[in-house]
Amino acid sequence: MQFTNDKAIYLQIVELVEEKILQQEWSLEDRIPSVRELGAAIEVNPNTVMRAYEKLQQEGIIYNKRGIGFFVATQARDSILKTKRRNFLTHEAPLFFKTAKLLSVELETLISLYKQIENHEKN
Amino acid sequence: MQFTNDKAIYLQIVELVEEKILQQEWSLEDRIPSVRELGAAIEVNPNTVMRAYEKLQQEGIIYNKRGIGFFVATQARDSILKTKRRNFLTHEAPLFFKTAKLLSVELETLISLYKQIENHEKN
Amino acid sequence: MQFTNDKAIYLQIVELVEEKILQQEWSLEDRIPSVRELGAAIEVNPNTVMRAYEKLQQEGIIYNKRGIGFFVATQARDSILKTKRRNFLTHEAPLFFKTAKLLSVELETLISLYKQIENHEKN
Amino acid sequence: MQFTNDKAIYLQIVELVEEKILQQEWSLEDRIPSVRELGAAIEVNPNTVMRAYEKLQQEGIIYNKRGIGFFVATQARDSILKTKRRNFLTHEAPLFFKTAKLLSVELETLISLYKQIENHEKN
DNA sequence: GTGGTCTAGACCACC
DNA sequence: GTGGTCTAGACCACA
Numbered sequence: 001m002q003f004t005n006d007k008a009i010y011l012q013i014v015e016l017v018e019e020k021i022l023q024q025e026w027s028l029e030d031r032i033p034s035v036r037e038l039g040a041a042i043e044v045n046p047n048t049v050m051r052a053y054e055k056l057q058q059e060g061i062i063y064n065k066r067g068i069g070f071f072v073a074t075q076a077r078d079s080i081l082k083t084k085r086r087n088f089l090t091h092e093a094p095l096f097f098k099t100a101k102l103l104s105v106e107l108e109t110l111i112s113l114y115k116q117i118e119n120h121e122k123n
Numbered sequence: 124m125q126f127t128n129d130k131a132i133y134l135q136i137v138e139l140v141e142e143k144i145l146q147q148e149w150s151l152e153d154r155i156p157s158v159r160e161l162g163a164a165i166e167v168n169p170n171t172v173m174r175a176y177e178k179l180q181q182e183g184i185i186y187n188k189r190g191i192g193f194f195v196a197t198q199a200r201d202s203i204l205k206t207k208r209r210n211f212l213t214h215e216a217p218l219f220f221k222t223a224k225l226l227s228v229e230l231e232t233l234i235s236l237y238k239q240i241e242n243h244e245k246n
Numbered sequence: 247m248q249f250t251n252d253k254a255i256y257l258q259i260v261e262l263v264e265e266k267i268l269q270q271e272w273s274l275e276d277r278i279p280s281v282r283e284l285g286a287a288i289e290v291n292p293n294t295v296m297r298a299y300e301k302l303q304q305e306g307i308i309y310n311k312r313g314i315g316f317f318v319a320t321q322a323r324d325s326i327l328k329t330k331r332r333n334f335l336t337h338e339a340p341l342f343f344k345t346a347k348l349l350s351v352e353l354e355t356l357i358s359l360y361k362q363i364e365n366h367e368k369n
Numbered sequence: 370m371q372f373t374n375d376k377a378i379y380l381q382i383v384e385l386v387e388e389k390i391l392q393q394e395w396s397l398e399d400r401i402p403s404v405r406e407l408g409a410a411i412e413v414n415p416n417t418v419m420r421a422y423e424k425l426q427q428e429g430i431i432y433n434k435r436g437i438g439f440f441v442a443t444q445a446r447d448s449i450l451k452t453k454r455r456n457f458l459t460h461e462a463p464l465f466f467k468t469a470k471l472l473s474v475e476l477e478t479l480i481s482l483y484k485q486i487e488n489h490e491k492n
Numbered sequence: 493g494t495g496g497t498c499t500a501g502a503c504c505a506c507c
Numbered sequence: 508g509t510g511g512t513c514t515a516g517a518c519c520a521c522a
Binding site for chain 5: 403
């Protein structure tokens with residue numbers, strides 16, 4: 001697998017797993033690959049995969065059965081969206097609005113753009 | 124220089140030049156490196172640099188004096204911002220609002236966030 | 247066997263024996279290992295085991311038939327629970343309530359927690 | 370330093386740091402030892418110390434200044450007590466009440482004991 | 493110097 | 508087999 005240099009590998013694994021779950025390649029309550037399996041598959045040290053799984057577990061996206069493996073939590077989808085939502089509000093959105101300021105784009109312009117998109121999707 | 128794989132190299136050179144101008148490393152009316160010079164510096168084929176310069180010229184950011192070289196246009200800064208502004212409105216903003224929709228972030232939430240940032244910068 | 251450093255070994259042997267009896271590994275009226283046997287088994291000086299047996303005898307948990315050995319008393323289980331009960335009330339509980347105070351946990355919170363557990367075990 | 374075997378070393382380091390802060394050996398806003406320093410002092414791999422610091426940071430007890438080190442957060446004391454409180458309510462208290470049940474200690478007995486201690490501390 | 497990340501390899505308890 | 512912890516040693520960006 002290919003990793004970007006500007007982001008920690010374990011964070012990219014977190015995103016990979018979230019994507020698999022959102023795309024329903026890995027269904028709710030399914031067992032996901034063991035840290036060793038996934039590590040071998042994407043050519044990364046199992047410890048690094050473990051770190052990603054720890055973060056995912058802590059966010060309530062996967063859970064662990066001792067001696068068995070990690071499983072996709074029932075509320076995984078909600079947890080992922082919740083996490084992404086928080087990131088969106090604290091990072092993406094502020095950056096977006098700062099760029100808007102920098103480019104002298106008025107709030108009104110953005111709002112009308114928003115409404116255009118809203119209407120576009122209704123059709 | 125390092126290039127990303129997910130974008131044409133000549134477009135990355137365009138951005139590089141724009142950045143140099145915005146950061147005022149290359150001042151208005153200054154001569155910029157020749158396609159051969161820049162090509163050697165960033166280890167890229169002069170033809171690729173030429174393609175970038177053509178696009179920049181077409182956007183009114185640089186202009187050419189035959190037999191002498193390329194120069195930063197007087198209105199370069201405005202042109203760049205104008206280009207960025209268009210890109211912002213046609214690509215970034217729609218993507219941003221689609222993400223907002225996907226994450227169930229309301230317009231009101233975005234507006235209040237915008238105003239927070241506005242006030243924050245005043246202090 | 248592994249012993250903790252923060253408690254006298256003979257007291258840890260007392261607990262070991264009590265545990266064996268509570269778990270019914272050693273049944274009521276059964277003969278338990280001689281001080282030499284147990285001493286060898288857990289790699290401890292027979293004198294230390296003797297000290298533990300004396301304490302257990304004094305608490306009415308085991309009794310001695312001269313020349314034969316030690317036996318689990320009929321009322322052993324009751325005696326052990328009585329001992330544990332006293333320890334619980336004089337040491338564990340006060341410590342527990344002091345910790346509760348320290349952490350600003352109200353009596354009401356504890357009571358409702360108690361009732362939760364009570365109901366939980368009925369199901 | 371001495372570590373118990375029945376608990377992960379990094380968790381024991383977490384408790385060590387919390388203790389230092391509660392005892393005010395390390396004051397609020399003070400810089401605490403670097404992962405390398407503490408690692409050397411207690412003869413533990415810096416990575417293990419790092420893991421402890423990560424957990425402490427995540428719980429809002431310490432924070433990090435890039436390239437400088439870790440510092441005791443202003444709300445450290447509150448965060449520690451909050452963490453301990455949660456642990457008390459979800460682990461210690463249930464265990465305590467189960468033991469009470471096992472030893473046939475009535476709720477009324479516990480309550481009167483609680484009130485005794487309450488009065489005792491007032492004098 | 494600092495934290496942060498990653499690897500390789502080891503050992504453990506649990507199932 | 509599984510996760511979980513720990514070590515030793517390496518490299519990086521940041522200050």
